[in-house]
Amino acid sequence: MTSVSRASLLARLGRPSSGWANTPIVKGSTFLFDNIAQWREARTRRQSERVLSYGARGNETVYALEDAITALEGGYRSKLFPTGLAAIAATFLAYLKAGDHVLLSDGAYQPAKRLCADQLSRYGIAHSFFDARDADWRRHLRPETRMVYVESPGSLLYDMCDLPEMSRECRRRGILLCADNTWGSSLNYQPLELGCDVSILAATKYLGGHSDVMMGSVTTLEEHFQPLEDISVNLGQVVSAEDAFLVLRGLRTLQLRLERHASGALEIAGWLGSQAAIRTVWHPALPGDANHALWRRDARGGNGLLTVEFDPALDPERVEQAIDRLEFFGIGSSWGGYESLVLPIEASGTRLAREAEKPGYLLRLHVGLEDPADLKSDLERLLAALG
Ligand SMILES: *Cc1c(COP(=O)(O)O)cnc(C)c1O
Numbered sequence: 196m197t198s199v200s201r202a203s204l205l206a207r208l209g210r211p212s213s214g215w216a217n218t219p220i221v222k223g224s225t226f227l228f229d230n231i232a233q234w235r236e237a238r239t240r241r242q243s244e245r246v247l248s249y250g251a252r253g254n255e256t257v258y259a260l261e262d263a264i265t266a267l268e269g270g271y272r273s274k275l276f277p278t279g280l281a282a283i284a285a286t287f288l289a290y291l292k293a294g295d296h297v298l299l300s301d302g303a304y305q306p307a308k309r310l311c312a313d314q315l316s317r318y319g320i321a322h323s324f325f326d327a328r329d330a331d332w333r334r335h336l337r338p339e340t341r342m343v344y345v346e347s348p349g350s351l352l353y354d355m356c357d358l359p360e361m362s363r364e365c366r367r368r369g370i371l372l373c374a375d376n377t378w379g380s381s382l383n384y385q386p387l388e389l390g391c392d393v394s395i396l397a398a399t400k401y402l403g404g405h406s407d408v409m410m411g412s413v414t415t416l417e418e419h420f421q422p423l424e425d426i427s428v429n430l431g432q433v434v435s436a437e438d439a440f441l442v443l444r445g446l447r448t449l450q451l452r453l454e455r456h457a458s459g460a461l462e463i464a465g466w467l468g469s470q471a472a473i474r475t476v477w478h479p480a481l482p483g484d485a486n487h488a489l490w491r492r493d494a495r496g497g498n499g500l501l502t503v504e505f506d507p508a509l510d511p512e513r514v515e516q517a518i519d520r521l522e523f524f525g526i527g528s529s530w531g532g533y534e535s536l537v538l539p540i541e542a543s544g545t546r547l548a549r550e551a552e553k554p555g556y557l558l559r560l561h562v563g564l565e566d567p568a569d570l571k572s573d574l575e576r577l578l579a580a581l582g
Contacts, residue, residue: 201267201382202450209263209443218259218443220436224250243421245272252428256436260443261412264402267381267446268394270414274427275434279377279397282411283307284314286395287342289426290371290419293319295341300327300356302349304375305544326546327354328485333364340368346375347386348486348494351502351545351559353378353479355489362390371419380531382450383496392419400531401498404445404452407532408438452533452564456499460562463570464501472581474555475504499562500530502540507555509581514556515539517580523565523573535563535570 199207211218226247228234237248245258253261257275265273276282287310291297299311301324311322325335327349336343343365347356358374365372373393374386380401386394396402398410415423426432457480464478479490480497490497505514518526524537540557547554562570 204266205446205449208266208446209259218256218440220440221254221256222436223254226250251431251433253433254436256439256443257434260434260439263443263446264381264396264398264412265414268376268396268414269385269387270394271417272420272424273412273414274423274432275398275439276411276413276427276432277434277438278409279375279395279399279411280304280306280310281432282395282397282413283375284310285423285426285430285432286344286373286393286413287311287315287320288430289422290342290373290393291315291320292341294339296321296323296337296339297342297344298322298335298337298340299324299343300345300347300349300354301325301546302327302352302354303344303346304350304377307344307346307375327356332361336364336368336370340370342371342373344373344375345391346378347384348378348479348490351540351557352477352547353484353486353500353502354546355479355486355493357489358386358389358391358493366390377531378498378500379494380449380453380498382453383498384494387414387416389493392416393423397531398442398445399529401449401453401456402445403442403531404449405441405532406529406534408441408445410434410438410442453496453498455564456562457497459564459567459570460499460501460560461497462567463560463562463574466571467501467503467574470578472506472509472578473503474506477502498531499535500559501562502557502559504554505556505558505581507553509556511556513581514558517577518558520580521573521577523563523570524560530559530561532561533564534561535565536561 237246240246261273325332345356372391374391376386376394377397393415396412464481467473468476478501479486524535538559542554
């Protein structure tokens with residue numbers, strides 16, 4: 196399959212070899228065996244391979260999506276989780292134990308940071324952060340560091356890590372390198388190819404793509420799979436077949452949608468950058484963005500996310516009143532669906548909090564599949580309301 200282009204892969208992955216074009220939705224908890232010997236054999240084999248045995252261990256629909264994600268991520272095997280955050284939590288618990296330290300890039304998804312502070316600390320697992328742009332990131336490694344966890348491009352400001360370089364250092368020291376690949380959504384960025392051991396996706400975002408399903412996945416290299424399988428079984432993590440079906444359906448149009456999100460976002464990012472009320476635009480596909488060189492080297496495309504800083508002289512209350520009047524951009528969490536969204540960002544959750552000058556009002560935009568001309572008109576009205 197490796198010679199097949201990725202666009203063609205999306206039309207083939209996770210499908211039956213004959214019969215129905217799509218893998219059917221299988222519902223079930225109990226799986227029946229013909230005799231005790233068969234039942235016993237399945238229980239032995241399932242320690243090390245995928246065997247139908249009980250609903251909590253997945254079924255044909257779930258396996259089809261696991262296989263599709265494994266092929267896209269270029270790994271050995273994948274496990275699915277009910278949310279992206281559950282996939283992150285399982286990754287920490289699979290590979291870390293009391294006394295260990297995990298080093299995270301500071302652009303990591305905010306709830307993942309909270310998970311470290313609230314839960315991992317109670318289990319005696321220490322964590323700290325490094326600036327993804329810090330060339331001297333090694334100084335944050337400790338003798339007990341067992342995992343480096345990166346989100347590249349990171350949440351909110353899209354800072355990127357030099358994964359091949361980090362991978363060489365981590366392998367030399369026996370440290371596991373894990374990446375949250377939600378931004379790249381498998382097609383645009385390939386952490387495993389760039390040297391990571393584990394790649395995580397919030398399939399809730401672009402893989403699902405229609406704002407109607409929650410899902411997470413973890414894909415690993417062969418030598419790291421068993422701890423992931425064990426934590427998934429021990430924590431009783433499984434996804435519904437309907438949800439797996441929805442994500443498989445989303446995959447069919449992933450490339451098309453990403454291309455459209457990316458071209459719309461790049462156009463809007465460039466245009467917003469020339470507006471007087473906007474001081475900064477963060478979008479790695481934008482020439483001039485601090486992460487553009489790494490993005491060009493390591494990523495294959497962009498997506499619909501961008502973040503803007505309004506002129507600090509503008510009154511935040513007036514900015515919010517103008518945002519409330521947007522017609523095409525909804526106000527709500529998440530991204531990766533077909534629709535455009537905006538969400539205010541607290542500077543305290545970003546590296547901007549460390550800068551001397553307080554930043555202006557921060558807004559993250561997700562550019563959806565609407566006509567970019569309509570989105571621009573909407574944003575023009577916002578800017579006009581600011582005077
Ligand atoms: C949304 C998101 C997650 C979490 O996914 P959920 O399915 O909402 O739990 C994880 N990482 C990143 C980068 C995200 O944007």
